[in-house]
Amino acid sequence: xxxxxxxxxxxxxxxxxxxxxxxxxxxxxxxxxxxxxxxxxxxxxxxxxxxxxxxxxxxxxxxxxxxxxxxxxxxxxxxxxxxxxxxxxxxxxxxxxxxxxxxxxxxxxxxxxxxxxxxxxxxxxxxxxxxxxxxxxxxxxxxxxxxxxxxxxxxxxxxxxxxxxxxxxxxxxxxxxxxxxxxxxxxxxxxxxxxxxxxxxxxxxxxxxxxxxxxxxxxxxxxxxxxxxxxxxxxxxxxxxxxxxxxxxxxxxxxxxxxxxxxxxxxxxxxxxxxxxxxxxxxxxxxxxxxxxxxxxxxxxxxxxxxxxxxx
Amino acid sequence: xxxxxxxxxxxxxxxxxxxxxxxxxxxxxxxxxxxxxxxxxxxxxxxxxxxxxxxxxxxxxxxxxxxxxxxxxxxxxxxxxxxxxxxxxxxxxxxxxxxxxxxxxxxxxxxxxxxxxxxxxxxxxxxxxxxxxxxxxxxxxxxxxxxxxxxxxxxxxxxxxxxxxxxxxxxxxxxxxxxxxxxxxxxxxxxxxxxxxxxxxxxxxxxxxxxxxxxxxxxxxxxxxxxxxxxxxxxxxxxxxxxxxxxxxxxxxxxxxxxxxxxxxxxxxxxxxxxxxxxxxxxxxxxxxxxxxxxxxxxxxxxxxxxxxxxx
Numbered sequence: 001x002x003x004x005x006x007x008x009x010x011x012x013x014x015x016x017x018x019x020x021x022x023x024x025x026x027x028x029x030x031x032x033x034x035x036x037x038x039x040x041x042x043x044x045x046x047x048x049x050x051x052x053x054x055x056x057x058x059x060x061x062x063x064x065x066x067x068x069x070x071x072x073x074x075x076x077x078x079x080x081x082x083x084x085x086x087x088x089x090x091x092x093x094x095x096x097x098x099x100x101x102x103x104x105x106x107x108x109x110x111x112x113x114x115x116x117x118x119x120x121x122x123x124x125x126x127x128x129x130x131x132x133x134x135x136x137x138x139x140x141x142x143x144x145x146x147x148x149x150x151x152x153x154x155x156x157x158x159x160x161x162x163x164x165x166x167x168x169x170x171x172x173x174x175x176x177x178x179x180x181x182x183x184x185x186x187x188x189x190x191x192x193x194x195x196x197x198x199x200x201x202x203x204x205x206x207x208x209x210x211x212x213x214x215x216x217x218x219x220x221x222x223x224x225x226x227x228x229x230x231x232x233x234x235x236x237x238x239x240x241x242x243x244x245x246x247x248x249x250x251x252x253x254x255x256x257x258x259x260x261x262x263x264x265x266x267x268x269x270x271x272x273x274x275x276x277x278x279x280x281x282x283x284x285x286x287x288x289x290x291x292x293x294x295x296x297x298x299x300x301x302x303x304x305x306x307x308x309x310x311x312x
Numbered sequence: 313x314x315x316x317x318x319x320x321x322x323x324x325x326x327x328x329x330x331x332x333x334x335x336x337x338x339x340x341x342x343x344x345x346x347x348x349x350x351x352x353x354x355x356x357x358x359x360x361x362x363x364x365x366x367x368x369x370x371x372x373x374x375x376x377x378x379x380x381x382x383x384x385x386x387x388x389x390x391x392x393x394x395x396x397x398x399x400x401x402x403x404x405x406x407x408x409x410x411x412x413x414x415x416x417x418x419x420x421x422x423x424x425x426x427x428x429x430x431x432x433x434x435x436x437x438x439x440x441x442x443x444x445x446x447x448x449x450x451x452x453x454x455x456x457x458x459x460x461x462x463x464x465x466x467x468x469x470x471x472x473x474x475x476x477x478x479x480x481x482x483x484x485x486x487x488x489x490x491x492x493x494x495x496x497x498x499x500x501x502x503x504x505x506x507x508x509x510x511x512x513x514x515x516x517x518x519x520x521x522x523x524x525x526x527x528x529x530x531x532x533x534x535x536x537x538x539x540x541x542x543x544x545x546x547x548x549x550x551x552x553x554x555x556x557x558x559x560x561x562x563x564x565x566x567x568x569x570x571x572x573x574x575x576x577x578x579x580x581x582x583x584x585x586x587x588x589x590x591x592x593x594x595x596x597x598x599x600x601x602x603x604x605x606x607x608x609x610x611x612x613x614x615x616x617x618x619x620x621x622x623x624x
Binding site: 040041042043044045046047048050051054102105107125126127128130133134135137138139141142144145146148152153156157159163164166168170171173174177178180181188 | 482504
């Protein structure tokens with residue numbers, strides 16, 4: 001259930017931008033890398049139900065938008081260490097999945113469904129859901145460390161990037177914890193809950209390929225903010241089947257929401273502005289032009305159909 | 313509430329074994345390193361209650377036995393990168409604390425008390441307890457990556473060691489997940505739940521100081537197994553105030569237990585055998601003799617007073 005259509009086109013073009021080094025469809029490349037990484041869960045001595053719960057959290061998956069960004073930037077930077085690129089993309093996606101598993105727990109959203117199937121705690125019980133989330137966080141780092149064997153000097157940056165994006169003070173865990181505070185500032189909250197991992201996704205792609213991570217921060221941050229604003233718009237515009245999760249959830253839970261703050265037209269304007277800034281920020285490199293065009297094209301699909309008239 | 317008395321003596325001797333490089337009391341050194349690492353939780357933009365919950369999970373702490381092992385081995389290996397040694401010890405202890413916070417959750421042990429104070433979920437609620445555990449796992453890696461800046465070639469081993477000890481297939485998370493399986497083999501279970509992190513504690517100490525991690529595996533594994541057997545013995549012999557957690561818990565929860573399997577005398581014999589193997593395994597190095605004597609002395613205190621007659 002991808003939130004981003006036309007993904008096949010995006011993949012093919014990025015593959016070409018990357019010099020044709022890896023002819024595999026990027027979605028396939030990401031899923032195969034995730035599959036390999038999950039191999040540890042069924043190694044001798046591993047508890048079988050935990051393995052099933054961790055797999056359930058990762059497959060079939062959503063749009064894989066974040067790891068596709070990692071791959072896209074790594075390809076634009078030359079992708080000279082494909083195993084490390086894969087591990088970076090896997091870490092980004094697994095950390096995202098872990099956050100979804102824990103967010104769905106009864107003490108948070110108490111969500112019955114996720115990505116069109118029962119949430120992990122509904123399918124496997126709460127203990128295995130807590131452990132599956134923990135296990136995925138750890139697996140991200142186990143996998144990164146192993147993949148960095150040939151490029152040890154790139155590991156520190158990668159570990160810092162992905163761990164900071166999920167931890168304190170400004171990552172997903174911190175963002176989620178703001179919901180336990182009496183007051184929350186919408187920009188801090190959304191930056192931590194969404195933009196941080198998007199920024200890590202682009203920067204990790206660069207770092208895995210030996211590029212300069214910081215040059216790719218704005219691209220990820222702006223796309224992450226745009227994704228969050230689009231999610232807020234979807235929350236008011238979509239029906240439950242399209243989304244795969246209950247509609248109006250943010251309002252029901254009293255969460256900060258860009259539509260509530262700026263109105264629909266204001267939120268659409270903000271979304272477009274963020275995408276412009278994202279595209280403009282792409283640094284000059286071999287694949288820059290192609291990446292700019294693709295991101296602009298992909299981002300059009302952020303806006304729900306029902307709100308297309310606002311985009312005029 | 314240290315489970316290991318005479319710790320001051322142990323600290324001082326290890327400091328001398330390490331060539332007097334670091335004259336600070338090891339417990340103090342560990343607590344200061346933990347304190348510095350927790351600095352991120354109160355950095356700008358961080359949610360204050362999460363910071364409090366993470367601190368509550370780490371301080372005042374228990375015996376700090378695992379990070380003291382890390383420090384002890386690092387000192388025996390020369391401790392040539394004290395910041396990295398500190399980060400390794402911090403990672404070991406924070407991952408241990410994270411596992412306690414999640415194990416105490418209502419869906420697992422539903423423990424009201426931990427280390428003589430309310431458990432994290434009792435003090436801060438379940439959402440912040442889940443997030444504090446996640447945050448501590450991530451902080452372990454954030455801190456390691458930062459501390460490895462001057463020794464990037466040591467980071468991969470350290471990340472692998474500590475992540476493997478907590479993740480799948482054979483770490484703490486896997487051990488805890490065995491409790492959700494219909495059948496469990498006691499040795500696999502205990503190795504994953506306890507011995508894995510002890511083995512990582514000794515190996516990480518060596519790796520941080522540029523030593524050969526594998527040479528220190530048996531020491532940690534045997535001490536971890538001994539610790540677990542001692543815990544099982546305490547579970548039947550102690551009173552609640554000494555332990556700080558309810559007595560007879562394992563039996564009540566139907567967990568595998570060495571005493572139930574081998575009887576009290578058999579478990580005591582096993583404990584002594586494990587300590588012998590641990591001491592014998594210490595590789596030759598500058599501080600080997602002192603470390604052997606200390607570990608033997610320390611380990612005497614593993615056995616609950618009430619069972620001392622069995623040790624004859």
